[in-house]
Amino acid sequence: MMLEQIGKQAKQAARVLAGADTETKNRALLAMADAIEQGAEQLLAANGEDMAAARAAGMNDTMLDRLQLTAERIRGMADGLRDVAALPDPVGRVLDDQVRPNGLHLVKVAVPIGVIAVIYEARPNVTADSAALCLKSGNAVILRGGKEAIRSNIASVELMRAALKEAGLPENCVQLVTDTTHASANALMHLNAYVDVLIPRGSQRLIRATVEQSTVPVIQTGSGVCHIYVDKAADPDMAASIIENAKTSRPSVCNAAECMLIHKDIAPVVLPKIADRLEAKHTQIRGDGRVMAILGSRAVPATVDDWGREYLDYVMAARIVDSLEEAIDYVYRYSTGHSECIVTEDPAAAEQYLNSVDAAAVYWNASTRFTDGGEFGLGAEIGISTQKLHARGPLGLNELTSMKYKIYGKGQIR
Amino acid sequence: MMLEQIGKQAKQAARVLAGADTETKNRALLAMADAIEQGAEQLLAANGEDMAAARAAGMNDTMLDRLQLTAERIRGMADGLRDVAALPDPVGRVLDDQVRPNGLHLVKVAVPIGVIAVIYEARPNVTADSAALCLKSGNAVILRGGKEAIRSNIASVELMRAALKEAGLPENCVQLVTDTTHASANALMHLNAYVDVLIPRGSQRLIRATVEQSTVPVIQTGSGVCHIYVDKAADPDMAASIIENAKTSRPSVCNAAECMLIHKDIAPVVLPKIADRLEAKHTQIRGDGRVMAILGSRAVPATVDDWGREYLDYVMAARIVDSLEEAIDYVYRYSTGHSECIVTEDPAAAEQYLNSVDAAAVYWNASTRFTDGGEFGLGAEIGISTQKLHARGPLGLNELTSMKYKIYGKGQIR
Secondary structure (H helix, E strand, O other): OHHHHHHHHHHHHHHHHHOOOHHHHHHHHHHHHHHHHHOHHHHHHHHHHHHHHHHHOOOOHHHHHHHOOOHHHHHHHHHHHHHHHHOOOOOOOEEEEEEOOOOOEEEEEEEEOOEEEEEEOOOOHHHHHHHHHHHHOOOEEEEEOOHHHHHHHHHHHHHHHHHHHHOOOOHHHEEEOOOOOHHHHHHHHOOOOOOOEEEEEOOHHHHHHHHHHOOOOEOOEOOOOEEEEEOOOOOHHHHHHHHHHHHHOOOOOOOOEEEEEEEOOOHHHHHHHHHHHHHHOOOEEEEOHHHHHHHHHHOEEOOHHHOOOOOOOOEEEEEEEOOHHHHHHHHHHHOOOOEEEEEOOOHHHHHHHHHHOOOOEEEEEEOHHHOOOOOOOOOOOOOEEOOOOOOOEEOOOHHHEEEEEEEEEEEEOO | OHHHHHHHHHHHHHHHHHOOOHHHHHHHHHHHHHHHHHOHHHHHHHHHHHHHHHHHOOOOHHHHHHHOOOHHHHHHHHHHHHHHHHOOOOOOOEEEEEEOOOOOEEEEEEEEOOEEEEEEOOOOHHHHHHHHHHHHOOOEEEEEOOHHHHHHHHHHHHHHHHHHHHOOOOHHHEEEOOOOOHHHHHHHHOOOOOOOEEEEEOOHHHHHHHHHHOOOOEOOEOOOOEEEEEOOOOOHHHHHHHHHHHHHOOOOOOOOEEEEEEEOOOHHHHHHHHHHHHHHOOOEEEEOHHHHHHHHHHOEEOOHHHOOOOOOOOEEEEEEEOOHHHHHHHHHHHOOOOEEEEEOOOHHHHHHHHHHOOOOEEEEEEOHHHOOOOOOOOOOOOOEEOOOOOOOEEOOOHHHEEEEEEEEEEEEOO
């Protein structure tokens, strides 16, 4: 029932927000940024309580780090809001403009989607980040964060709502679901009357559960089992550099590489170079039989569980392939369609790979780590879509809009 | 289990089809058209059996008409396939092309979605039509038609599959589910491992059931509760002409109007004109109290059930509103977001309506009947999307594609 009420309020707010001009939305975003900064003390206090509760519950250090807010991270949240204010307004973009032979003038324009619900986990900065992107794209947002960050989320949403009101927009443009039980997430997934799209941000488990259970349309994000294929015509040093970067620059993110496929002809030369780089970053290689034959004690034997696995850690699977085609087949089988890469100096092999591999981003001679809204020039992102419908790859402001046809006639009938 | 096998075959075929060039796809489409025409006798015989069974089961005349194939309709199916062959290939379109400051070259191209499942009802021509659009857009299709048309569908799919094979494409690019029970539809809705998108074509009941039950992403089509708002500044004759056309030119389709909203100031002038037009087309008006006061015995009183109702028949609801804003509010409440129209000579009122009403197509001074792939210049359509994600409005070939980024580097790391 609470969710029903939140949904209704979001839909009402969305209707007002859809008519708001760019200036009003930007003013609200800047006010929200100021409010977050000015409320830093309040936010830190709330976050301190979350941290204490999490420590008492035995949360591990990685998770504690994600949960923690600092003065610097709070400034980052505020700056994120300001960055979004500076981006172009995606609403009202003319996507197509044509006059039909009968004189009908069709103008296809970008419009807000309506109400977006975001289900996420422990990182409290996702709250401001999602609010900013949804607001700028004219969508009301319903935020349902994890229980670990609930006090931090309540504090930041309160600050942002007050700023919205001050800027002349409905405070219900941004709402937080304070019930953090499974029941509230489940209710959101079935709130079809009010929610136009649901975006899960977080673990593979959360995303899978949302896709399976939600009757509200979902934009599937995340989960990247990314491969680097080192072709026989690769530059070995470039291959080692790309693999080191793709694996170790930030192993916990979805665009990090999880598996290398090495052409048999180049393996004896390139594998030791790769091992040098990965060892320096304390990264374990789990190899198939032929990799083990080359690397010996520098690697450990892979098991069947290692293929198609997202480690999100300093571990990388490695496997020898006999041909480009075998690499493509392997990727077809194990890729999650996020980011894939071929390293080669052979343009024909590269083009075959780029065309045959079906993923949001397919790279020739560059690290998979570039799959990111900022790196793609979108300014900001709400996630990386790994699905085929609506949007694929980094989801920026444009991807948070729908469209409509405005049609100008002079009495035409059919 | 049968569905599992069909899904697997579709996915394999899709992989081959995704790499097929335009010429091969067009050759296959033309061969399919010829096969349909040359197999007309076989098709008519199968359809005759469907018709006999349907008559024996007491099917009504409208439904029998939808089910029936004639020599002319078979030619229409074949011509439909040829029309799709003549359309531009949506695959490989460059959607974006940019070089980032670090030298990475990003090319965003249209790619097939993969495997599309279509669930539909009694019209056997949907079979060829869906097969054509999916094939041209590089997608394997799984067709699940209604039991009434099963013999006709088996016959046409056999003809098309033989033609595919001859043209050098996998026959499993087009597959028919011959089990027409609810169980097979349900299994399709949960075939996430193989099916990328599900498109229901048919009754509101079918569409609603699919949206509610499917875990496979759905493109929601159909269901149009379309309104014509006659503003106080309308040209009364244009209003009457548009309403007559929108209601009576083909009442059974989703872009037909179901309700007129008349500004109180113009109602005494315009309503009798509208009644003249609708009476000539044997169309009943169901009016609110104020409409009844003007039209008297020329209308019948509406009940609460008449608001937001899709008659798909020679019946139209009518209601007086006090203002443009009231019309917008009414449409907000009852529209299914398909096609909406304002008739007015006042550009400011028109622009307010076009901006405030949230629907796939919003018309100023033109019939809602134009919402159609052909009329919008798409060449052909697989339905009209009334959802906000992926595509809204007529779904043509472009809307049956996804996208990917092909990224050209020189060893860049992040």
